[in-house]
Amino acid sequence: MSQLKANRAGWSIFDEVYYRGVMSGQPAYDNRKSLEWYREYIKNNVRTANAFKKVSDKLEPAVTIGHMYIFQYYAKYADELDYWDACPIIFPFADEGETFLGINLHYAPPKARIVIMKALYTLLSDTKMDQKTKLRLTYRKLQRMASFSYFKPLIKRYRKDHVRSLFVKVEVRYWPIAIFLPIAKWQKQNANVVYRDFNSGTREARMNKPKKLRKVGKAKI
Numbered sequence: 482m483s484q485l486k487a488n489r490a491g492w493s494i495f496d497e498v499y500y501r502g503v504m505s506g507q508p509a510y511d512n513r514k515s516l517e518w519y520r521e522y523i524k525n526n527v528r529t530a531n532a533f534k535k536v537s538d539k540l541e542p543a544v545t546i547g548h549m550y551i552f553q554y555y556a557k558y559a560d561e562l563d564y565w566d567a568c569p570i571i572f573p574f575a576d577e578g579e580t581f582l583g584i585n586l587h588y589a590p591p592k593a594r595i596v597i598m599k600a601l602y603t604l605l606s607d608t609k610m611d612q613k614t615k616l617r618l619t620y621r622k623l624q625r626m627a628s629f630s631y632f633k634p635l636i637k638r639y640r641k642d643h644v645r646s647l648f649v650k651v652e653v654r655y656w657p658i659a660i661f662l663p664i665a666k667w668q669k670q671n672a673n674v675v676y677r678d679f680n681s682g683t684r685e686a687r688m689n690k691p692k693k694l695r696k697v698g699k700a701k702i
Contacts, residue, residue, distance in 0.1 A: 493535040494662065495655040498523065502658070510602070510610060516595045516657050523661040524591070530662040532568075532649055540647040544573040544581060547606070547615030549656055551664065553646035554639060564670035569639070570651075570659055572601065574618040579642070582620070584635045587665040590676040593631055593683075594660045600628045614653045630683045 571583030
């Protein structure tokens with residue numbers, strides 16, 4: 482660890498929190514206890530965060546299905562939306578030419594993100610946890626999950642010509658950190674309103690579970 486400490490001046494926020502987790506015995510990627518630890522640590526110790534700082538080697542011009550990305554975005558239909566996130570954190574699962582679909586975890590309260598990540602980890606392509614590890618993610622697989630009601634409010638369509646930055650590709654070992662960082666940039670409303678809508682939407686979805694698979698609607702984003 483002495484070499485790691487010597488290099489901390491060049492660390493990103495992901496490196497710093499991961500180091501704290503490892504030092505506290507919380508390196509597991511899919512352990513609920515570890516997810517809870519990262520949530521609490523970030524809540525109590527990270528007031529602001531810049532996901533684009535010191536990650537130049539992680540920037541990419543486009544997304545690849547199944548990996549996690551953070552980027553800056555301006556909604557085309559901003560005036561018509563009740564609210565939207567200008568700094569999404571997503572797992573893309575479909576490329577539709579001019580747009581792509583993804584799960585934006587910012588639309589879920591932090592505690593719900595633990596349930597969501599536990600479900601997503603069951604879709605890992607392998608257990609190597611390296612640069613090639615990703616989620617084998619499709620809309621149909623999401624629909625078949627018992628926790629689908631948690632995913633539905635997070636599914637968003639993004640226009641490629643409205644992306645306002647390169648994409649920060651988040652390493653798989655940093656996923657439990659990235660999902661809790663305070664980087665969402667809510668427009669027109671605050672997080673409390675977003676989380677309230679999530680909670681009411683998931684309750685309604687569980688009460689009115691669809692009998693057949695349905696296609697994703699063309700939401701305005």
